[in-house]
Amino acid sequence: MTILPPDHDRDDLPNDDQATQESPSRIVNPRREFLRSAAMFSGTVAALGGGLELLTRRPGAAAEAAPGEFGDLAQGQVRRPLGPYDTSEPVTPYAQATSYNNFYEFGTDKADPARLAGSLKVRPWTVKIDGEVRKPQTVDIDTLQSWFPLEDRIYRMRCVEGWSMVMPWLGFPLAALIRRMEPTGKAKYVQFTALNDPKQFPGQRSRVLDWPYVEALRLDEALHPLAFMAVGLQGRVLPGQNGAPLRLAVPWKYGFKSIKSIVRITLTEKQPKTTWSIAAPDEYGFFANVNPAVPHPRWSQATERRIGELSRRKTLPFNGYAEQVAGLYKGMDLKKFY
């Protein structure tokens, strides 16, 4: 169908008779003509099909499960009894939990972290703890880890994009670490800073976010027994794509609050500015509590897809942890403090 401008001269479309007269070779050698057409046909199919595939197809990353230093605690062995904070829902398969997530330090595609995590060097690794604490220090990750007995926590994880997983973390309560650092009376917030190194984090070569990634919790949120520091996943050492060697897991908040690959923890008096709330303040607030009643400006938060399931399920207030954490926000307008 031609939508040529009305005033365009139209005799440029050759009709069949003209064409045959102009190119007698088509009649002279039909076999050659057929082969030529077949070649052109195949070439065009390949070019268009291949081009469209290149432009639009993003196959998911296939992550292989590498045995970690903690051994296979969660898989294959007798299931341990659930703790008071664990969900009994089926755990997201390791392969999916480690191949589909947001970690913009590696890239904006959810397959990027698994694909590129090899560039992250998790040892040696130090964590600087400073600000309003009586015991500021820079500590090696292995020393820090040895301070606390490691626990399992099977948590729901709800991404702000509308998908969720069930993650069996391994780690220790954030409260234990904070208490050990002895906060001063001025401490009101806990700020976390992730590693800033474009050599290890190729995604940081683009200014898609303000690097380094910064997140924060109110001190009472951080001291809540659900707030967790993870160093492992499903009985294995935490893979790079999931935020090795040390990440936060606050299950009642959207996933972006649970900052990965932490290098610094600072207790502050004032509310820190956090990365996503700087990037889009009307879309991502400081609190970012999972709330089906407050839609993201561009999409609803009423439902989510649990990875591995085909249909959506209802999103629960505080991601199903309302009983434990709703009290932290008593009297607050959660539509305003989203």
Add this chain to the structure above:
Amino acid sequence: MSKPLLQASAGAVKAPVRRTASKPLAWLVPAVTVGGSVPIAVLMWDAYTGALGANPVQRAELQTGLLCLALLILSLAATPLRLVTARLGLAGGKGWTWPARIRKSLGLLAFGYGVLHFLIYLFDQGFTLSTVTEDVIKRPFVTAGFTALLLLLPLALTSTPKSVKRLGFARWTRLHQLAYLAVSLGALHYWWGVKKDHTPPLIAALVIAMLFGLRLLGRKKARRSVVRA
């Protein structure tokens, strides 16, 4: 618009039958139809083998949306391509006309992927009408995409040579200029759908703007040359 012209353009889109040997570029339209359908076959294969990753529904939704936008942009490139190649003195100074012959196929493929994209979205929402209506009305991101698809519907329905005759070429042309509005809304829908990295939708928008600019420029030139003649 004179009658033979219409016939010429109508003849160009008719699927070539039998006279393969005598008709130039007879392989072109079938090749575009098959090539444009390759992604749907690969998508089904990917779904079967699990290559769509952990969130296959979202992956399929995104890819069909991208395919719709890409094919729509390609279909709108026909006239600008002819104008540019004419400027370059190609094809005897008249420019390439073959892109115009595959425009209908590209447009229909785009519409097909758009419908598929919408169906996947409906499936994703569990075919819950209340959620979908709320989305379409309340969320500009969805409104833009939905409107774009609605605009493509009359274009798909009037894509036959018969419709050109029935509407008259001028009116038909004006109707099909809606494709530009649809593709712009599609790009906006893409922009709003992206969480942070706006580079891909920006590239799409720039290509659309460039194609539109070339068309305006070419049209002005053509008009001027008509006046001179």
